[in-house]
Amino acid sequence: MLYLRNLIYHPPASPTAIxxxxxxxxxxxxxxxxxxPSGSGKxxxxxxxxxxxxxxxxxxxxxxQELTPEHLQQLGGLVFQFPERHFCGxxxxxxxxxxxxxxxxxxxxxxxxxxxxxxxxxxxxxHALSGGQQRRLAxxxxxxxxxxxLLLDEPTAGLDWSMRRQLVSLLATLKKDWTxxxxxxDAGELVAIADRCWTIKHGELHPTLPYSAEPLSVA
Numbered sequence: 001m002l003y004l005r006n007l008i009y010h011p012p013a014s015p016t017a018i019x020x021x022x023x024x025x026x027x028x029x030x031x032x033x034x035x036x037p038s039g040s041g042k043x044x045x046x047x048x049x050x051x052x053x054x055x056x057x058x059x060x061x062x063x064x065q066e067l068t069p070e071h072l073q074q075l076g077g078l079v080f081q082f083p084e085r086h087f088c089g090x091x092x093x094x095x096x097x098x099x100x101x102x103x104x105x106x107x108x109x110x111x112x113x114x115x116x117x118x119x120x121x122x123x124x125x126x127h128a129l130s131g132g133q134q135r136r137l138a139x140x141x142x143x144x145x146x147x148x149x150l151l152l153d154e155p156t157a158g159l160d161w162s163m164r165r166q167l168v169s170l171l172a173t174l175k176k177d178w179t180x181x182x183x184x185x186d187a188g189e190l191v192a193i194a195d196r197c198w199t200i201k202h203g204e205l206h207p208t209l210p211y212s213a214e215p216l217s218v219a
Contacts, residue, residue: 006021022058029177031179034181034200036201041203082157096140114140
């Protein structure tokens with residue numbers, strides 16, 4: 001179980017806090033969905049949960065253990081918005097082994113199998129893949145690290161309707177084994193697979209029902 005208690009992020013250069021007393025609970029093997037407009041603090045929250053940014057105050061717990069930024073780096077795997085722009089490997093195999101040259105063939109195959117890319121040749125350049133395949137590869141890059149928590153920033157951004165549906169279907173499958181927290185400005189198809197939903201605006205997080213009649217898209 002992931003717990004956030006009164007999490008605040010107020011950098012010195014900002015006149016107001018970017019995140020204001022965030023409280024959140026997410027059980028294992030659930031998909032949590034946070035919906036909010038640009039500038040609402042969504043990406044900052046993921047950066048804190050991945051250990052890239054340190055909260056000003058408040059606490060994060062995994063089960064009963066309070067987490068430091070170092071713990072969070074091990075706990076969470078962050079897939080950035082447009083992750084394909086961050087690919088550095090010349091091949092699929094190189095991309096998966098970046099920072100982990102010791103990874104064996106079976107671990108690589110298992111990660112690719114989980115995202116449905118196991119039939120692709122390992123020497124394929126990442127930039128030769130379709131948009132949907134690139135998003136799947138970005139997920140495999142994180143899954144190979146075996147994180148407890150998968151963090152996704154606008155995972156369907158820039159994809160056509162067919163690729164979005166395929167990616168949403170993949171995320172529904174992944175949550176059988178992983179805990180996922182997704183942030184987006186437009187819930188779209190994601191709301192149908194969410195177990196917990198929140199809206200965020202001006203750094204304030206509020207719970208909402210996954211199947212609420214109230215709209216979850218934010219312009």
